Amino acid sequence: MTFSRKLTLGILLLLCLTLSFGGGWTIDRNLDFALQRAQTQNAALHQRERSALEQALRTDGARDTVAAARSVLDYAAELQSAVGAQPFYFSVLDEQGTTLYSSLPAAVRYAVQQAAIAAGPRRLSYTAEGSARYMLLASPLQGSLDGLWLVSAYDVAPLYAERDRQLRQYFLLETSALVLAGAAAALFSRRMTRPLRALQTAARSMAEGAYDRRVLPCGQREFDALGQDFNQMADAVESRMEALRQESARQSRFVAAFTHELKTPMTSILGYADLLRMGEQPAERRRQAADYIYHEAGRLETLSRSLLQLLGLEQEQITLAPVAVRLVFGDVRRSLPEDFPxxxxxxxxxxxxxxxxxxxxxxxxxxxxxxxxxxxxxxxAVHLGCRRQGDGWELTVSDTGCGMAAQELPRITEPFYMVDKSRARRAGGSGLGLSLCAEIARLHGSTLTFVSEPGRGTTVGLCLKEGRE
Amino acid sequence: MYPVLVVDDEAPIAELISITLSQIGLPCVQAHSGSEAADLIETRKFDLILLDVMLPDVDGFELMDYIRPTGTPVIFLTARTAVDDRVRGLKLGAYDYIVKPFAAPELLARVEGVLRHAGRRDTKLRAWDVVVDPEARTAAKNGVPVPLTPHEFDLLLALLHNRGITLYRSALLELVWGMDAEPSNRTLDIHMSRLRRKLGWDDRIRTVPRVGYMLEEEETP
Amino acid sequence: MRRDKQGILPTVGALLVCAALLGGPALWARLGDARRTQLVTARPVTAGALDEDARAIPVLYELHAGSTCTDPDAPAELPEPDPAELCAEAAEPLAALAEAGAISDREKAGLDALLARTPDQYSRGADGSQQTLSLLWFGENTTAGLYLTRQAATGVYVFYSLPVGGDLDGETRLRAWLALLGMDGLGDWEPADTDAPDTTALYSAKARATVFCTSGEDWVYLELRKGQPTF
Incomplete structure (x- = not known):
């Protein structure tokens, strides 16, 4: 279930609970209150009736049950005629429980009257039969014959009817309130969770590979913070992906280049060796084949030596000592071949x-x-230079040759990367030279800097620390 | 009949391919760079181009743009083994692919296959009155088929591919029976004498004592 | 969509709960009705009505209700009384009064001595609800008067004026008399302020009546009157 729906349903349930219990309680309290008012009213009525009946009995001087019954009957007849349409429900019972008179409705059963008498003159009770509801009050009649009890019943059904009307009205009110509140809550929660959905969409599209997908701010502070965090994460993921992609591309370039560098001399060696061992080749061809095999094997040897040196350097820790730059330049000059161009x-x-x-x-x-x-x-000419650079020295090797394009520069220290293959090959390069240089520079705690322009030449710089104490 | 163009920046490899192909009578022209190859393609016609993918100046794949209009079949040569390179080459219209390093028989088989497929050339091998079809593995003398066992046919093919060159016994044994088999020199002699008899080449297949056998070259009038 | 289907069950459940809750007030009302039907509650006290306990005591009931009551069987004219009969009639409530402790034995003896003599003057009267009895004995320079009043309907004496006294204080007499009347059970008889000297009054809110006792060296006066003491 979605968060917004949960929110909507939660609000709805809470509201429904509050309204239902609040309404139920209020309506119930209303009825209780109405009944209490009726109690006060009816107690007074009953008291008046009782006094009047006592007075009537006294006036008639009823000394026995029959006389009393007659008195009550007279009184009731007078009462009904006096009050008119409004009925007075009461009964008079004697000590033995014999009903002397009763105008009570059928719903007020004899047992109920007895129970009311048993409850005594300080209490009141209720009876219900079907939809009829009565409040019962019983009091002894004094002043004449002992043991006479008056039981009055008062109709309280209208109070209940009023309560039921309130219930129906409240039901309508609550239903419409819930519908309105539900709609409002649904709308509100959808609005609230819109940024979340935006985030979800973004996360999904990222999962499907759209790493450049970002979340736009929505104006709500918490969600904006979340969105920013998400964007930062996405940035981190993207840059990491990019780094991995580059690393992977570099690796596969290395493998491809290495394969090529390895297989080219192998092809020649295998091919010419096969030629020689198949049969008696003409002398000239034999010489040529042996020549090729020798040189190509030499190339392989150079390659493996350079590669081993590179691998060695990658793990090596060297000890640095003060060296005069001019001595190094002298070493280089001496090591160059006789026919150096x-x-x-x-x-x-x-x-x-x-x-x-x-x-x-x-x-x-x-x-x-x-x-x-x-x-x-x-x-x-090749120009060698050494200049002061801050605390240390910068060694430069520059030429006025063909130069390199700017986009080549970041890759030229990659193994086997050759800007101009044929030229490099002719010169016996393994394609590892600059990789070795970069590695040596790294061991000296420095890096190579390349400044180049196609057709104008290249200057390679290397900054080293001051060697003098 | 046009020559085969071999494009490879490595001179030894280009030379090796030329030597191998000339054995079966295919003349070769070599180019050592992309631009050189492009010039040759524009000015001359070729039956087949063997093209190295990694060229110093023009990429082998790019060179395909020059070649495609001429309709010349192309076989790529490459040291790369990545699958996408092969697919790329084949998509660009190359007929086949040869991965370095390669053995001579493989190169010959591919070249013959492509030439036949492209209909550029009759790839049947001829020596005097005998015609050999490497594809169908059949031989006929004066139009009459000569029944040959597989080993006899392989021997004949080896001799035809190296005419005028004395083939060492060990090389022949390895070529026909494989590296793992251990047939004796006697077996080779028996097969060779049966081949001579079947083809009527008693004097044309020469026995070089203690060395091997050689199929004589035809005197070109 | 699958996700929506998963969410539909709780949603329908929650809406059903809401619908059920809509019937909550009605259910509450029905439960309340059952409770109310069984209910027996205290009856609210009607303003101006006499307390039920007090009402159950005939004297008090008559005191409040029977002012206009006339006994239809009572003879319109009282017969001429016989003094000895009147004395015997008076002795009866006085004995009960002494028994209850409202008058001391000495006072009782004084009264008995008086009653033993024939009163010099005597009368009996009735005003509908009350019957009075007056006995007078003339001395050399004093007159001893004994007056008693009783309720016609109940025959209970509600007024005594006795020519003896001095032994007991007012409240003791009143408490004892209340016990005799059976009204001490109401339990809320409290002394009431009176401005008159020698007068003690006890008032009961339940009974809404006051008992008075005024006494001197040689007389005691006890009376039950409705309402609060007014002096």
């Missing part, structure tokens, strides 16, 4: 000493230099 221009502050691991930093700079040379610098 570019010239190295160094612009290094001779005082520059950084906290680093010399061989790793050398590898980093060397990789960057190789990349820079591959970019085909227009002036045929």
């Amino acid at each position: 570019a010239t190295i221009c160094t612009d290094c502050d001779p005082q520059a000493v950084v906290l680093a691991q010399r061989s790793l930093l050398g590898d980093l700079v060397r990789n960057l230099v190789l990349n820079a040379a591959n970019a085909g610098p227009k002036d045929g």
